[in-house]
Amino acid sequence: MAKRTAARRSGAIIKYRTPKPIIIRPRVAAPKKHHGHRRKAGHRGLQKTMIGSAIGGFLIGFIEKQFPNLPTLPIVGKKGAIAIGGYFLAQKGGQLGTIARDVATVAIGIAGYEFGTTGKVTGGLARQVSGLASQV
16 A cells, blocks of 8 residues: 555556456367267177187187097087187287187087087097986
C-alpha cells in the first residue's frame, strides 16, 4: 500500500491488468484412427494355429515312422509319450519351442481322440504292466 500512495504523489500513472477469466474446458480426446488391417488379425491367428496343427500332425507321423521302437508309457501310450516330450521341449522357447508346442498340442489331441473312440491309446499299456495295474 505504501508504494501506491507514494506513486500517486509523484504523479506516476500505475496501470493494473485485470486478471484473465479462468475457463475450464473439458478435455477432448483426439479422434482415433481406424486401421483396416486390424480387422483381419483374428483370421491370421487362426491360420497360424491351423498351419501349426498341420505341421504338428506331420511331425507326429514322421516321429512314429522313424522311431518304431518308441517307448510306450503306461496309460498314455506312444502319442502321450510324444506329447510329454513336446511339452518339455516347448519350455525351452524359441523356434524349436514353438514347433514342440504344436507337436505336443496335436499329440495330446490325437491321444484324446483315440482314447475316446477305442478306450485305449495306440500302444496301450507297456508289456511289463500286467495284473491289477493293467485294470486301472
